[in-house]
Amino acid sequence: xxxxxxxxxxxxxxxxxxxxxxxxxxxxxxxxxxxxxxxxxxxxxxxxxxxxxxxxxxxxxxxxxxxxxxxxxxxxxxxxxxxxxxxxxxxxxxxxxxxxxxxxxxxxxxxxxxxxxxxxxxxxxxxxxxxxxxxxxxxxxxxxxxxxxxxxxxxxxxxxxxxxxxxxxxxxxxxxxxxxxxxxxxxxxxxxxxxxxxxxxxxxxxxxxxxxxxxxxxxxxxxxxxxxxxxxxxxxxxxxxxxxxxxxxxxxxxxxxxxxxxxxxxxxxxxxxxxxxxxxxxxxxxxxxxxxxxxxxxxxxxxxxxxxxxxxxxxxxxxxxxxxxxxxxxxxxxxxxxxxxxxxxxxxxxxxxxxxxxxxxxxxxxxxxxxxxxxxxxxxxxxxxxxxxxxxxxxxxxxxxxxxxxxxxxxxxxxxxxxxxxxxxxxxxxxxxxxxxxxxxxxxxxxxxxxxxxxxxxxxxxxxxxxxxxxxxxxxxxxxxxxxxxxxxxxxxxxxxxxxxxxxxxxxxxxxxxxxxxxxxxxxxxxxxxxxxxxxxxxxxxxxxxxxxxxxxxxxxxxxxxxxxxxxxxxxxxxxxxxxxxxxxxxxxxxxxxxxxxxxxxxxxx
Amino acid sequence: xxxxxxxxxxxxxxxxxxxxxxxxxxxxxxxxxxxxxxxxxxxxxxxxxxxxxxxxxxxxxxxxxxxxxxxxxxxxxxxxxxxxxxxxxxxxxxxxxxxxxxxxxxxxxxxxxxxxxxxxxxxxxxxxxxxxxxxxxxxxxxxxxxxxxxxxxxxxxxxxxxxxxxxxxxxxxxxxxxxxxxxxxxxxxxxxxxxxxxxxxxxxxxxxxxxxxxxxxxxxxxxxxxxxxxxxxxxxxxxxxxxxxxxxxxxxxxxxxxxxxxxxxxxxxxxxxxxxxxxxxxxxxxxxxxxxxxxxxxxxxxxxxxxxxxxxxxxxxxxxxxxxxxxxxxxxxxxxxxxxxxxxxxxxxxxxxxxxxxx
Numbered sequence: 001x002x003x004x005x006x007x008x009x010x011x012x013x014x015x016x017x018x019x020x021x022x023x024x025x026x027x028x029x030x031x032x033x034x035x036x037x038x039x040x041x042x043x044x045x046x047x048x049x050x051x052x053x054x055x056x057x058x059x060x061x062x063x064x065x066x067x068x069x070x071x072x073x074x075x076x077x078x079x080x081x082x083x084x085x086x087x088x089x090x091x092x093x094x095x096x097x098x099x100x101x102x103x104x105x106x107x108x109x110x111x112x113x114x115x116x117x118x119x120x121x122x123x124x125x126x127x128x129x130x131x132x133x134x135x136x137x138x139x140x141x142x143x144x145x146x147x148x149x150x151x152x153x154x155x156x157x158x159x160x161x162x163x164x165x166x167x168x169x170x171x172x173x174x175x176x177x178x179x180x181x182x183x184x185x186x187x188x189x190x191x192x193x194x195x196x197x198x199x200x201x202x203x204x205x206x207x208x209x210x211x212x213x214x215x216x217x218x219x220x221x222x223x224x225x226x227x228x229x230x231x232x233x234x235x236x237x238x239x240x241x242x243x244x245x246x247x248x249x250x251x252x253x254x255x256x257x258x259x260x261x262x263x264x265x266x267x268x269x270x271x272x273x274x275x276x277x278x279x280x281x282x283x284x285x286x287x288x289x290x291x292x293x294x295x296x297x298x299x300x301x302x303x304x305x306x307x308x309x310x311x312x313x314x315x316x317x318x319x320x321x322x323x324x325x326x327x328x329x330x331x332x333x334x335x336x337x338x339x340x341x342x343x344x345x346x347x348x349x350x351x352x353x354x355x356x357x358x359x360x361x362x363x364x365x366x367x368x369x370x371x372x373x374x375x376x377x378x379x380x381x382x383x384x385x386x387x388x389x390x391x392x393x394x395x396x397x398x399x400x401x402x403x404x405x406x407x408x409x410x411x412x413x414x415x416x417x418x419x420x421x422x423x424x425x426x427x428x429x430x431x432x433x434x435x436x437x438x439x440x441x442x443x444x445x446x447x448x449x450x451x452x453x454x455x456x457x458x459x460x461x462x463x464x465x466x467x468x469x470x471x472x473x474x475x476x477x478x479x480x481x482x483x484x485x486x487x488x489x490x491x492x493x494x495x496x497x498x499x500x501x502x503x504x505x506x507x508x509x510x511x512x513x514x515x516x517x518x519x520x521x522x523x524x525x526x527x528x529x530x531x532x533x534x535x536x537x538x539x540x541x542x543x544x545x546x547x548x549x550x551x552x553x554x555x556x557x558x559x560x561x562x563x564x565x566x567x568x569x570x571x572x573x574x575x576x577x578x579x580x581x582x583x584x585x586x587x588x589x590x591x592x593x594x595x596x597x598x599x600x601x602x603x604x605x606x
Numbered sequence: 607x608x609x610x611x612x613x614x615x616x617x618x619x620x621x622x623x624x625x626x627x628x629x630x631x632x633x634x635x636x637x638x639x640x641x642x643x644x645x646x647x648x649x650x651x652x653x654x655x656x657x658x659x660x661x662x663x664x665x666x667x668x669x670x671x672x673x674x675x676x677x678x679x680x681x682x683x684x685x686x687x688x689x690x691x692x693x694x695x696x697x698x699x700x701x702x703x704x705x706x707x708x709x710x711x712x713x714x715x716x717x718x719x720x721x722x723x724x725x726x727x728x729x730x731x732x733x734x735x736x737x738x739x740x741x742x743x744x745x746x747x748x749x750x751x752x753x754x755x756x757x758x759x760x761x762x763x764x765x766x767x768x769x770x771x772x773x774x775x776x777x778x779x780x781x782x783x784x785x786x787x788x789x790x791x792x793x794x795x796x797x798x799x800x801x802x803x804x805x806x807x808x809x810x811x812x813x814x815x816x817x818x819x820x821x822x823x824x825x826x827x828x829x830x831x832x833x834x835x836x837x838x839x840x841x842x843x844x845x846x847x848x849x850x851x852x853x854x855x856x857x858x859x860x861x862x863x864x865x866x867x868x869x870x871x872x873x874x875x876x877x878x879x880x881x882x883x884x885x886x887x888x889x890x891x892x893x894x895x896x897x898x899x900x901x902x903x904x905x906x907x908x909x910x911x912x913x914x915x916x917x918x919x920x921x922x923x924x925x926x927x928x929x930x931x932x933x934x935x936x937x938x939x940x941x942x943x944x945x946x947x948x949x950x951x952x953x954x955x956x957x958x959x960x961x962x963x964x965x
Contacts, residue, residue, distance in 0.1 A: 578680040586687075587625075589686060591625075
């Protein structure tokens with residue numbers, strides 16, 4: 001992807017440098033935590049996408065042990081993922097750009113920006129280069145030391161060497177200012193909870209104090225990966241719509257010598273006859289029905305502009321405005337744009353115009369959106385008062401707004417396709433919970449996919465009770481397999497848990513209970529940019545509530561079974577307490593000498 | 607056979623019978639159980655023949671197999687066992703004693719109301735008042751008059767006392783309740799609601815002037831007092847008259863002595879159906895021009911409650927209740943003092959006793 005120069009007054013690096021607070025780099029405590037998070041999530045995403053069982057090794061070492069916090073630390077995250085081609089490394093780590101994660105599927109990070117932000121943060125606090133080691137083949141290992149030129153948004157390669165290795169994967173070391181004494185507990189929580197929600201990963205963490213936290217892989221089963229899908233009509237705004245339309249518009253291929261040779265071949269022309277405009281015009285007319293549509297378009301441009309092939313390779317068509325009958329092209333020789341008025345009565349212009357009107361609305365809807373068929377498209381155009389044959393390129397601004405509004409309002413679209421989501425699955429979630437909490441009781445549920453505003457989502461939830469769990473209700477929140485550690489009380493899950501009447505399920509405040517909630521979506525509706533709490537969208541709240549109620553009922557029936565067993569035990573004990581007393585009293589009352597043989601009564605109790 | 611010995615023997619036999627039943631059940635591997643007459647308001651009915659409230663036929667099963675009843679079952683058996691010892695050893699105890707004594711036998715009552723309730727259960731099962739089981743409430747009512755009694759309690763067996771020997775009267779406690787009634791010169795028993803008037807009556811020698819035994823009920827008559835009244839009537843054939851304050855509560859004190867209370871519907875022999883209420887009647891307030899106090903809301907509510915009671919549907923019980931409701935005023939026994947301290951004994955009492963003959 002390239003940047004339009006006119007919009008690039010400041011470089012992206014500079015923009016993020018100036019706005020680093022937004023991305024979670026506001027202070028040394030938060031920054032070291034965010035850096036760990038971004039790098040670990042990048043590694044896990046890379047492994048997931050390549051279906052590799054992740055081995056992640058995180059270390060944080062101070063550069064000077066004695067100094068007090070905040071101080072410089074070297075953060076290293078090492079993975080066994082696919083690695084990155086060494087040609088891409090300087091660009092990937094030495095520039096801030098829109099990353100590769102822009103499709104509509106569920107991933108931990110959204111744009112792949114976080115890691116670069118961490119590198120940028122490290123550089124501005126310590127002025128040290130980032131070290132990147134990568135191997136994509138498991139034999140050659142490329143080592144880079146890179147600095148960022150913030151103003152120019154370009155990498156400066158300090159060092160590049162190649163060594164041999166036996167391991168594929170990527171290792172990134174950042175020297176950054178951090179406050180581990182304050183951030184430590186959050187980082188440890190993060191590693192712990194990430195291991196819980198990623199039971200197929202092995203994650204090791206060695207902290208600055210020499211403590212080692214090893215979370216072994218619990219299962220070798222990787223949940224199925226999400227597919228990239230087309231957008232759903234509900235999730236579309238006018239701007240996105242405009243972009244989609246322009247993406248589908250007719251593309252004028254670059255005219256190069258190869259292309260010209262092909263055209264000549266189609267026209268069955270020999271030698272340089274084509275330089276004669278009149279001859280060529282006749283030839284084209286004669287051969288027209290046999291030409292390919294691409295050739296037809298290029299030749300239509302050629303004839304409308306009255307050019308020959310030699311002239312054609314020297315220009316680049318920029319745009320064709322059907323409404324105003326103008327064509328804009330760039331002349332390489334003169335380095336200048338030209339606008340030409342076109343003759344609307346010309347046969348070739350008519351052909352060109354027809355090509356550039358774009359798809360019909362009906363075709364556009366069925367081709368560009370998920371789960372819209374011909375039948376739904378027809379119903380929709382009727383609902384929105386559009387002709388199904390309406391050409392999308394000819395739509396006015398007003399019509400686009402109306403189209404976008406109508407897409408939101410039409411109620412008969414099928415709900416979004418959840419195949420782009422990657423929930424963990426009940427089995428893996430349960431395994432993780434059982435291993436981590438060693439409870440007496442565990443139950444998990446995965447709700448059916450639902451959607452809010454056109455974004456599909458799936459809620460997974462688990463509860464664990466008793467066993468090694470300490471008293472008090474504890475909540476673990478996850479979104480797209482990321483632990484959410486801050487601002488618990490403003491999260492929708494917290495609200496749902498608080499709203500539930502626990503007495504109905506025989507649960508007390510001090511019960512040893514753990515609740516794990518996992519929301520998967522192509523877009524998690526976070527309340528803040530810090531991505532720590534999920535907003536209370538009705539649809540999500542409803543799914544969370546149903547999941548929690550389902551699990552609470554399971555728990556409650558377990559509890560009453562347990563209660564019954566305890567009661568039964570108590571019951572038998574009561575007989576053992578009271579029967580001897582009754583025997584003693586009635587013996588004296590009845591003036592018998594010997595107590596009755598009451599013990600056989602206990603046989604009846606089973 | 608003397609009264610008390612007879613009663614104790616019957617009771618002992620009864621307890622032994624119940625004990626044997628439980629013993630045999632246990633010995634046969636059966637969970638023991640017994641029926642307890644229900645004391646719920648639905649099962650309390652007025653028996654016109656007996657002229658008192660009695661329990662109906664509803665009964666609930668107390669089964670030791672039922673885990674919810676096992677504890678109270680054991681408590682009940684313990685109480686029978688403990689009462690049996692009291693009877694055999696001729697000892698008495700109070701309601702509070704019972705609550706504490708239980709702890710020596712690993713029987714835990716949560717509080718005294720729980721143990722009191724078990725005592726009523728046992729009364730219901732045996733149809734005998736707790737006093738027969740040597741369990742007494744801590745209540746103070748007194749008796750005075752020419753009546754010779756013979757104690758049966760240990761250490762006093764055969765000892766006789768005349769109840770006119772002490773000018774404060776005699777406390778109606780366990781030893782007096784269990785004493786034999788030997789002889790009396792009295793023709794009448796006067797039960798009076800208030801201790802102050804009881805003392806006045808002794809000072810004014812009402813016992814001699816009217817050949818009577820005077821009993822202070824100290825408000826609502828305790829069971830032991832009602833029991834003594836019954837015995838004076840049954841054994842010595844003395845008529846019983848009752849003097850109370852001139853209000854709805856006074857009227858009901860007289861009624862309870864006459865025909866019992868709903869609370870004791872499971873017991874017999876606590877009533878004196880022939881007892882007569884002398885006053886102060888509602889109509890006396892007007893007639894004797896007594897100083898009065900206005901009735902409170904709760905007084906009036908009580909009148910309406912009693913008007914539903916089958917015993918208040920006829921005779922003076924009904925007419926006086928209606929007058930109270932009409933005048934909405936009440937008068938205490940002391941109100942007669944307005945006309946001199948002896949007015950009540952000199953004027954009112956003789957007139958009312960004369961009138962009572964025709965009741």
